[in-house]
Amino acid sequence: MHVKVLDEQVVERAKARGLDVLVYAPHFVRLPDIRERAREFSDEELLVVPGREIFTGDWRNRRHVLAIGLEDPVPDFITLDGAMGELARQGAAVLAPHPEFLNVSLGRGDLRTWAGEIDAVEAYNPKLLGHWADRARSIVRRDDWAPFGSSYAHLRRSIGEVWTTFERRLDSEAELVDALTEGAAREVGRQRGVGHRARCLAEFAHLGYENSWSKIDRLFLSGTEPTHPRHIAYEGRFDDVAVY
Template identity: 65%
Template structure:
C-alpha cells in the first residue's frame, strides 16, 4: 500500500513476494512524475499506482497524509486544513500513515476531525507498542485499517501488505475501495528475518531526517513540491507555511 522506491529490482522483489500491486508515493516528487514512473514499471503481473504522501504543516510540526486517487498535484508544507480541503475537492482517498508516530503523523483528534478513510495499523518502522496504539486508534475511530511495507529500502518490499476481496486495476479503483471501506485483510511477515528488516528500515529514519536534507529539499521554492513553486501558480499561497 505504500513504497518510496521503484526500480527493476523492486518490481522483481514484489513479484517474487506474490504482490499484485504497489502504491508508489515517494517524498518531494510531483504527481505527474510519480504517475509516469508508476506506469513505466507496471505490467500485467504487477500494477504500480501513483499516490502522494503529503507533508502538511511546518517541519517542526508536520503531519503526513497519504492520498490515493489524486487528479491534480498537491504541494507539501501547506496547512493540514488546506490539504484536507483540497483532497476533498479531488475526491481522493485519504489515509493516515503511521498515526501518532514521532512528530510526523496525524493524531487521533485529527483523524476524528477530518474525513479519513483508513488508518495504518502496522508499519515496519514502528515498535510493537506503536503498532498496538495504531490498531487502537483504528478501533476507537471505527475506521478500517491497512498496512504497508513503507519501504525506503528494497529489502522491506513484501514484508507487509493489504489484501482486498475485489480486484483493483488502477489508482481510481483503489481509491474507490478505500472510500467505500471495502473488506480487506491486513498481513505481515513474522520471525527473526522480518524483525531484522524492520530494524534496518527504522534505522533509515536517521538518514531521512538529516538537516542537510531539510536545507536541500524543504526550504527552497525551487523544489518540485514546495507550495511556492511556479507549477502551482500561486493556488496554495493562502495555506502555505513556507
C-alpha cells in the same frame, strides 16, 4: 499500499512476494513524475498506482497524509486544512499513515476532526516498533477505522513485508480508490520472525537520514524544489495555505 522506492528490483521482489498492486508515493516528487514512473513499471502482473504522501504543517509540526487518486498536483508544507480541502475537491482516497508516530503523524484528535474525510488508518508498517505498533492497532480497533497495512518501504528489501488483502479484485487506480472510499472488506497481513524484525530495524534506522537537518536545508530553503508550495508549477494556488 505505500512504497518509496521503485525500480526493476522492487518490481521483481513484489512479484516474488505475490503482490498485485503497489502504491508508489516517494517523498518530494511531483505527481506528474510519480505517475510517469508508475506507468513505466506497471505490467500485466503488477499494477503500480501513483500516490502522494503530503507533508502538511511546518517541519517541526508535520502531519503526513497519504492521497491516492489525485488528478492535480498538491505540494508539501501547506496547512492540514488546506490539504484536506484540496483532497476533498479532487475526490481522492485519503489515508492516515503511521498514526501518532513521533511528530510526523495525525493524532487521535486529528483523526476525529477529519473523520468525514479520512478513508483508512494504517494499522501496521515496519517502522512501527514496540509501543508505536500497539498504539496504531489500538487506534484502528478502538475507533473502528477501516485499516490498511504497508511496507512503507524506503529500502528495497522491505517490499512485501506488510500487505493489505482486499476481497475484491483491483485492476486499476480507480478501482483501488473506490475500494478505499467505499470501505471494502480487507485484511492486513505481515511477515514474522527474525528476518522481519531485522528489516523493521533497518527501516527504522533509515529515519536518521530522512529527518536530518542537511536534508531539510537542501530541500526547503530555496523554494524552488518540486513540491515546495511556492514553486512556479503551482501557479500561486497554494500561497494562502503555504507554511514556508
